[in-house]
Amino acid sequence: MLGSELLRGERLLLTALGRDDAATVATWYADAEFLRMYDAMAAFPKGEEEIVARIEEAAKSDRTFLFGLRTAADGALIGQAAIESILWTHRVGWLSIALGPGHWGQGFGTEAMRLLLPYAFGELNLYRLQLTVFDYNARALALYARFGFRREGVFRRFLLRDGERHDMLLMGLLADEWREGRVE
Numbered sequence: 001m002l003g004s005e006l007l008r009g010e011r012l013l014l015t016a017l018g019r020d021d022a023a024t025v026a027t028w029y030a031d032a033e034f035l036r037m038y039d040a041m042a043a044f045p046k047g048e049e050e051i052v053a054r055i056e057e058a059a060k061s062d063r064t065f066l067f068g069l070r071t072a073a074d075g076a077l078i079g080q081a082a083i084e085s086i087l088w089t090h091r092v093g094w095l096s097i098a099l100g101p102g103h104w105g106q107g108f109g110t111e112a113m114r115l116l117l118p119y120a121f122g123e124l125n126l127y128r129l130q131l132t133v134f135d136y137n138a139r140a141l142a143l144y145a146r147f148g149f150r151r152e153g154v155f156r157r158f159l160l161r162d163g164e165r166h167d168m169l170l171m172g173l174l175a176d177e178w179r180e181g182r183v184e
């Protein structure tokens with residue numbers, strides 16, 4: 001049926017994020033492993049105010065779609081995802097996804113992608129999605145590869161963490177590629 005599964009998967013919902021979610025999100029941003037998977041900035045906790053500001057900023061922008069990922073079973077917030085920095089002229093956007101610690105490796109990322117990609121290509125009508133990922137983030141690399149993202153470039157030795165340098169990869173997926181190789 002038209003749109004019936006746009007925001008709702010078997011176990012996961014794409015929802016808005018609100019002020020009330022900031023406390024939960026802040027617990028994720030207090031976890032160093034999460035921060036080092038998600039962001040190249042120095043791992044530094046984010047307070048609730050900063051998180052609320054991001055939510056409010058996103059709500060005002062027509063270039064940012066910020067989602068809360070909630071379980072269909074009880075509505076618990078377990079992650080966030082964004083399609084952002086959209087260049088409407090070119091129909092290009094950046095994709096990001098993050099589950100809170102404790103929710104990794106249980107297939108939620110896979111299910112979130114099953115919702116986010118149809119949303120990006122079928123609702124926003126984007127032509128290209130891109131993202132960056134660190135070479136040590138095995139789960140994320142497996143996830144993006146599974147959905148057909150191609151490695152398009154390498155920011156060689158971009159990160160320096162605990163005295164070791166790591167690459168950051170640029171990955172991209174085109175609407176045509178996604179339609180042809182659609183992973184269910």
Ligand SMILES: CC(C)(COP(=O)(O)OP(=O)(O)OC[C@H]1O[C@@H](n2cnc3c(N)ncnc32)[C@H](O)[C@@H]1OP(=O)(O)O)[C@@H](O)C(=O)NCCC(=O)NCCS
Nearest residue numbers: 037097098099104105106107108109110133138139140142
């Ligand atoms: C990256 C992330 C979204 C992936 O979601 P997830 O729910 O953990 O991943 P899934 O359980 O759906 O599994 C994804 C893939 O990783 C594989 N995987 C699971 N645990 C793994 C591990 N410890 N090491 C390597 N691969 C692993 C799974 O087998 C699966 O691959 P497959 O589809 O080829 O079988 C999630 O782990 C996360 O939010 N991590 C912290 C923030 C982050 O890294 N965001 C992405 C930044 S680019």
